[in-house]
Amino acid sequence: MFEQRIYNFSAGPSMLPVPVLQKCADEMLNYQGSGMSVMEMSHRSKVYDEIIVQAEALFREVMQIPDNYKVLFLQGGASTQFAMVPMNLLRTGKADYVVTGQFSKKAYQEAKKIGSDIHLAGSTESTNFDHVPTQEELDLRPDADYVHICLNNTIFGTKWHYIPDTGNVPLVADMSSCILSEPFDVSKFGLIYAGAQKNIAPAGLTVVIIREDLAGFTLPGTPTMLDYAVQIKNSSMYNTPPCYPIYVCKLVLEWIKELGGLEAMKERNQKKAAILYNVLDESKLFRAVAAPVDRSMMNVTFRTGNEELDAKFVKESVAAGFSNLKGHRSVGGMRASIYNAMPLEGVEKLAVFMKDFEARNL
Ligand SMILES: Cc1ncc(COP(=O)(O)O)c(C=O)c1O
Numbered sequence: 001m002f003e004q005r006i007y008n009f010s011a012g013p014s015m016l017p018v019p020v021l022q023k024c025a026d027e028m029l030n031y032q033g034s035g036m037s038v039m040e041m042s043h044r045s046k047v048y049d050e051i052i053v054q055a056e057a058l059f060r061e062v063m064q065i066p067d068n069y070k071v072l073f074l075q076g077g078a079s080t081q082f083a084m085v086p087m088n089l090l091r092t093g094k095a096d097y098v099v100t101g102q103f104s105k106k107a108y109q110e111a112k113k114i115g116s117d118i119h120l121a122g123s124t125e126s127t128n129f130d131h132v133p134t135q136e137e138l139d140l141r142p143d144a145d146y147v148h149i150c151l152n153n154t155i156f157g158t159k160w161h162y163i164p165d166t167g168n169v170p171l172v173a174d175m176s177s178c179i180l181s182e183p184f185d186v187s188k189f190g191l192i193y194a195g196a197q198k199n200i201a202p203a204g205l206t207v208v209i210i211r212e213d214l215a216g217f218t219l220p221g222t223p224t225m226l227d228y229a230v231q232i233k234n235s236s237m238y239n240t241p242p243c244y245p246i247y248v249c250k251l252v253l254e255w256i257k258e259l260g261g262l263e264a265m266k267e268r269n270q271k272k273a274a275i276l277y278n279v280l281d282e283s284k285l286f287r288a289v290a291a292p293v294d295r296s297m298m299n300v301t302f303r304t305g306n307e308e309l310d311a312k313f314v315k316e317s318v319a320a321g322f323s324n325l326k327g328h329r330s331v332g333g334m335r336a337s338i339y340n341a342m343p344l345e346g347v348e349k350l351a352v353f354m355k356d357f358e359a360r361n362l
Helices: 018-026 046-063 077-089 102-114 228-233 243-258 261-282 307-319 344-361
Strands: 069-074 094-099 117-123 147-150 171-174 191-195 206-211 299-303 334-337
Touching (some): 046 069, 046 206, 069 228, 077 102, 077 228, 102 117, 206 228, 243 261, 307 334
């Protein structure tokens, strides 16, 4: 059955590790003698409690999350965090946003609906988000309630290669497309959030890692479900949590741990990304979209400069056993999303295909 799987370069939802899917299949009908699948059990049962407790413990261990941070398993996707962050973290109405792509722009626009003084502290929109600003280019205010960034820009294929210095102002990061891809120093952030459907689990789960002193200051009128303090107090179980994605998250974290943790994951991911960027740098046909210093390790964007040829590449790639290589409409060209679960072999085969395509079309 697994021989029939294709290499799926989707930006999300994306590939899950085969051993994780296999375990899901093995445990589907009767989870560890419970007589039911994880999808069918009460979230308040003892058997499920062990799953969610382990998922959190593994998250803490794998990401080395300090004790003064809470890990929350929420719903609503990263997009709900665009609103939840300002509703919870704004105290004076003042926050700084750096816009480096479509998602950080959405976060900025959402915050403007809520805060009275939401400031654009940097933007790379004028060059269609092909890079990320330097620290010197940021216009940060020392009295802002927080600074918001998107660490990896899924659509444009760029990444912050440094964690901006925000002084005493808490840094909030959307890590939807890079969480668990390499080690990050959590203590540099006030809050981290990520939709699960790239590196964590299937869609339906959003992970929030929040420094505990930041919770408990929601704006008046904030819905109960959108209050971090309520979610913390109820251990992510104010209502029914996304039970099955949390279970898959636990399996993914076990898989990462078994492979050697985030250092090992980084090494694997660097190797995979280098293969594709090397092909692009040597190519006379393809060109990488992102500025070399800001290239993403997770989303490799490229194009030929000729839309017909791009379309031909995508069409032929499907026939060759690759899927979802078409770039986002706002960038065009192609995008290979190579998250944790993409095997090295998939990237190597894509590199061969690209070189062959070039030889036939140059
Ligand atoms: C960086 C980033 N932020 C936010 C989102 C939106 O996530 P969701 O669909 O979970 O709301 C995405 C989705 O692809 C993303 O890549």
